[in-house]
Amino acid sequence: DIVMTQSPDSLAVSLGERATINCSSRQSVLFSSDNKNYLAWYQQKSGQPPKLLIYWASTRESGVPDRFSGSGSGTNFTLTISSLQAEDVAVYYCQQYYRTPFIFGPGTKVDIK
């Protein structure tokens, strides 16, 4: 299995400040045939299902504000919220879909400082 880790477990950021979440995979999720990283980021607010934010490591889903961005390749990835808004309070998960089981990271809780 491709185990995923995230850091930090939680973070508190002031409104308007940058939030950075890291995700690592035990094995590379970069598929050489198409040069794509099979890595997604989801946001889950309390009591709601997850919402897709980023896929192929850096492609923003339609309708997602451009303050959310994804970067990285191979085994190390980052989700950045450039200017934290109150509505961004949530738990954020990375997920690899390179190989089944499509394991999620343990999640990072983001709060307002």
Add this chain to the structure above:
Amino acid sequence: QVQLVQSGTEVKNPGASVKVSCKTSGYTFTDYYIQWVRQAPGQGLEWMAWINPKRGRTNYAQKFHGRLTLTGDSSISTVYMELSGLRSDDTAVYYCARATPPGDYVPLDYWGQGTLVTVSS
């Protein structure tokens, strides 16, 4: 608009089975895989399986092999998740989600509202 609507809350005894439905609408049912993800209370997300509704082909996470069955009924655009031999640690919210674009190794863009399954004697 795309919608995935799941069946309601279930309470089951240990050892029983549960069958959760996921009714889809707003797109061509057979074009997109459906995946299932669960979340124990206060815990993270756990991927369970996928089904190709067109051919009925399935892929289960190893930990659920022998206990989990996904089926689809294209006549009513619905996918079913049945989990047998329930244990207390199967207590969770179960989500269905559509994989997009059409294919197996892709992310999940639309999610059902979740179905709480409680296993307790």
